[in-house]
Amino acid sequence: MSPVFAHGRLRLYLLKLLEESPRHGYEVIRLLQDRFLGVYSPSPGTIYPRLARLEEEGLVTHEVVEGKKVFTITDKGRAELEARMDELADLEQEISESIRDIAREVKEDVRDTVRSLRDELTQMAREVRQQGTREDERRSKDDLRAAREEYRHAWREQKQAWQEHKQEFERQKRAWKEESQRWKQDWLRGAWRGTWGGHGSPDRDAELGRMLADFVEEIRGAAAAASVTEEALATAQDALYEAAGRIRAALR
Known part of the structure; x- marks a missing residue:
């Protein structure tokens, strides 16, 4: 009771x-x-x-x-x-005070429960944010790691392509040089033997051969160092035809 x-x-x-x-x-x-x-x-x-x-x-x-x-x-x-009215009045007063005490205790219990619930929700939200932050950091690290690996892979491919291009350029350069030297030697041998028309002296024919060989080597070197387009090739072809005509006219 x-x-x-x-x-x-x-x-x-x-x-x-x-x-x-x-x-x-x-x-x-x-x-x-x-x-x-x-x-x-x-x-x-x-x-x-x-x-x-x-x-x-x-x-x-x-x-x-x-x-x-x-x-x-x-x-x-x-x-x-x-x-027993006096006793009943005292009892009513005691009941009212008891009810007020009960209400205060209930209010405090509710306040404590709300505070505890708020603290739990705050802690839960903090943990969720921390978990989300850790997840974002992990994803950021994974994305950064993937980006670095992709960059390294692209760099390796680019480097390999550049090395292959460089090797091809060196090969072509050596081939052009060997061909130029061979052409020059063939020219000199032909000039010395008098196979270039039988007119003039071998010395002048040899000199002309060296000039033409140097011209060819210079043009080949310029072509190797540049990107030859269809337009540039057509322009060079016209210039060579014109130069050849002028040289033939000069040698008549």
């Missing part, structure tokens, strides 16, 4: 509740539970025996309504209630 109800006080309060209105036992239990905000809920084993004793003392009576005992205070019960 609640500490509010000292010896005999629950009996007095039951008379007070029945003086307000006739009630059956279960209704009395629910009313007490509501007035004490659900903190105090008397059991049927507490209420029904006391109602039965009040009825034995002639303070209450009952009638069966729809299968339920409905208790009503008697004149004798009202007389006892009036005789």
Whole structure:
């Protein structure tokens, strides 16, 4: 039993509740539970025996309504209630204070629960953010690692292509040089043997051969160092034809 109800006080309060209105036992239990905000809920084993004793003392009576005992205070019960009005006032004051204490405790419990829930949500949000940050960092590291690997792969391919291009250029350069030297030697041998028309001296023919060979080597070197387009090739072809015509005219 609640500490509010000292010896005999629950009996007095039951008379007070029945003086307000006739009630059956279960209704009395629910009313007490509501007035004490659900903190105090008397059991049927507490209420029904006391109602039965009040009825034995002639303070209450009952009638069966729809299968339920409905208790009503008697004149004798009202007389006892009036005789104990001062005690009842003290009891009402104690109950009000008790209810205020209960409400304050409930409010504090609710506040503590809300604070605890807020702290838990804050911690949960912090953990989610930290987890998200760690996940973002991991993804950033993975992306950076993938980008670095892609860059290294592209650099290796570019480097290999450049080396192959350089090797091809060196090969062509050597071939052009060998061909130029061979052409120059063939020219000199032909000039020395008098195979270039049988006119003039071998020295002048040799000199002309060296000039033409140097010209060819210079043009080949320029072509190797540049990108030869179709337009450039056509322009070079026209220039060579023109130069060849002028050289033939000069040698007649």
